[in-house]
Amino acid sequence: MKIVIDSNILFSALLSSDNRFRSLLYLSKHTFYSCNFLFVEIFKHKDKIKAISKLSENEILTQLGNIVSKIHFINEETIPREIFNRAHSLCKDTDENDTPFIALSMFLDAYLLTGDKELVKGLEKKGFDKIISLKKLEKI
Secondary structure, three states: OEEEEOHHHHHHHHHOOOOHHHHHHHHOOOEEEEEOHHHHHHHHOHHHHHHHHOOOHHHHHHHHHHHHOOEEEEOHHHOOHHHHHHHHHHHOOOOHHHHHHHHHHHHHOOEEEOOOHHHHHHHHHOOOOOEEOHHHHHHO
């Protein structure tokens, strides 16, 4: 199964010492994807990640390197504009920053894995149902 992860999931993987997603990522038969915008989000929140995780910068970078080595990154510029526009219309009322992740999910016909409950509610309300929870993914 193809799974697109958003920044919310990556942040959880970095911030939690006992992390289910990290375990799933390393042991899974699924293929994980994200877009290059994920790196923008990480850089934007790097000080917060460091403060919350209480890890050194080297520990964070090592952990980040291990995680991203299991993810296939797609340049969002390869996603057709019409898909990007549809994704934007789906999430503009919740969080426009999620547009690239939703667009990638649509482009790849993949499930979106996010921990953002407001985003999930907003997407489902607009008919986007290719969303999978971590709990459900662990059972597959």
